[in-house]
Amino acid sequence: MAPKAWTTKEVEAALRGQCEGRHRVAPGLYLRIEAPKPGEGGRASWSFRYQINGRSRIMGLGAVGDVTLAAARRKAEEALLLVRGGADPLTLREQRAREAAAAALAARMPSFREAAQQHIESQQAGWRNEKHAAQWAATLETYAYPHFGDVPVDRIDTDHVRAALNPIWTTKPETASRVRGRIEAVLDSAKVRGWRSGENPARWKGHLALLLPKKAKVQAVEHHAALDWRDLPAFWGALAARGGAAALALRFAILTAARSGEVLGATWAEIDTVQRLWTIPAARMKAGREHRVPLSDAALAVLAEARAAGDGEGDARVFAGRGSGGGLSSMAITMMLRKMKRPGTKKPWTDAAGETVTAHGFRSTFRDWAGEATHHPREVIEQALAHGLKDKAEAAYARGDLLTKRATLMAEWATYCTRPAGAVLPMHKAAAQ
Structure with a gap:
């Protein structure tokens, strides 16, 4: 015979008595009461415990002060129906959270940093190795983000790009050229995603080529000390x-x-x-x-x-x-x-x-x-x-x-x-x- 489900009064009694531990109050629904810490009161929370594909899982349902017994029982019953149907409620909740975060990002204009991170993730599989992706992230972090990393990607203009390139264009021409190309690629990607319109302010031909000296004119020959x-x-x-x-x-x-x-x-x-x-x-x-x-x-x-x-x-x-x-x-x-x-x-x-x-x-x-x-x-x-x-x-x-x-x-x-x-x-x- 299955254990009797707890009533609200039984839950309140357990809380008053600070009955530490985990208590089954309904099918799959548990009340966890923690001992009070010095200077703090005790804590109590709801959780749903279940097994799926032979694996035991625990899904938190909220603190007792925020979620009533009736609400916790309803959540547990909904989760139990999913488990019986072969679905994993915790995985579904995590998936919904990711979708909500993506929708929130799509609802507002991402920063250049966020647009760059999305571009790197989308292209990473086609790059030679993990080191190449790390170099992409590192150069943007060092040379671009300090100037306009948090600026909405649709507001990046030529002045932003020049602010990043000017300090290194003559001292680190090879690096500067790569940074320019990577900024251009991120902004092109943002345009395809509908975040930008118009010309790319990081393009070289017909644009930055008229404002910056050619790399060949400032290219310093990299010296590697060689034995005679x-x-x-x-x-x-x-x-x-x-x-x-x-x-x-x-x-x-x-x-x-x-x-x-x-x-x-x-x-x-x-x-x-x-x-x-x-x-x-x-x-x-x-x-x-x-x-x-x-x-x-x-x-x-x-x-x-x-x-x-x-x-x-x-x-x-x-x-x-x-x-x-x-x-x-x-x-x-x-x-x-x-x-x-x-x-x-x-x-x-x-x-x-x-x-x-x-x-x-x-x-x-x-x-x-x-x-x-x-x-x-x-x-x-x-x-x-x-x-x-x-x-x-x-x-x-x-x-x-x-x-x-x-x-x-x-x-x-x-x-x-x-x-x-x-x-x-x-x-x-x-x-x-």
């Missing part, structure tokens, strides 16, 4: 003597002339040791095109060391951080380079200007060596660096990736890197064209 190629064999000896994933990753980056981000994101699924190839998918390449990297004997030896230290298969990172299967941080390589000292000194390895060398700088080291110490054609060297040809006519006819020639180039590079410091190697002529 003549010092590389000595550096390699010091690097090869170091243990750890950071040293392995840098050795592989040097041998492949790849960007450090491409190396740190490499997975075993991209590596084919039989074909001696590392195939980097387009989504991880700066130019957005798949890039094949021929692997020298020295590069394969580094991979063998990495495989022995990690998972060595599938989607696992080739160069994992210590104690985890996750990726190694680029800061780990940077910190290692700062700690490395030239043999017999307390000074770090530096470039000609005295700046500590960087991981990215070894691409310049490779480029200088290939251009000064070999006879390999320029297009082979540039292809090894995954650079596109600047001459559009030349690029239109360059359909292949010169893999065979690049394999020869990278083998020579590996021989040079790993030779004993001070040894002399003859310059080789490139293979017949």
Whole structure:
């Protein structure tokens, strides 16, 4: 026989007596009475407890002072009918709350910040990776929101956009250009959603191009401190003597002339040791095109060391951080380079200007060596660096990736890197064209 439902008088008696705990007062309906806290009275609330799909759930129905027993019982009965019909009342309530919030947002004009957040959410699935979405949010948070983040999106004008861009247009031209493009995209998205009309105040052609200097006129060349190629064999000896994933990753980056981000994101699924190839998918390449990297004997030896230290298969990172299967941080390589000292000194390895060398700088080291110490054609060297040809006519006819020639180039590079410091190697002529 089911327990008798409580009356209002029984509920009031339990409250007066401060009967702590949870009491079943009707089917699925519970009264919870909490002990009074110092300086406060006791608390009492209604809840509906139920099971659905084998899962126990509790849905709050409000405080006793705000909801009468009759109202709580009615709410519990309505929820019980939903459960018997196979619906989850708590999920339905959460869904209705979201719909109400969306309707409230649609009923008023969103701010630029809110419009930007909606645009990012709608586009995120099509972007290369989570880092790209984070960069979008971070640049707008840093450079746009302080100026007009809380301004209704339909009121953003040219003065707002210029206020955000002017402080960084000449000092951080690359960043400023990206910020402008992202503001333009958010405002275009807002127009499609019916929040704006008219021209986009962040557009470049025929608008901001008349108010701001071209990026090419103010573009500062980003400097990555690079080791002189003549010092590389000595550096390699010091690097090869170091243990750890950071040293392995840098050795592989040097041998492949790849960007450090491409190396740190490499997975075993991209590596084919039989074909001696590392195939980097387009989504991880700066130019957005798949890039094949021929692997020298020295590069394969580094991979063998990495495989022995990690998972060595599938989607696992080739160069994992210590104690985890996750990726190694680029800061780990940077910190290692700062700690490395030239043999017999307390000074770090530096470039000609005295700046500590960087991981990215070894691409310049490779480029200088290939251009000064070999006879390999320029297009082979540039292809090894995954650079596109600047001459559009030349690029239109360059359909292949010169893999065979690049394999020869990278083998020579590996021989040079790993030779004993001070040894002399003859310059080789490139293979017949």
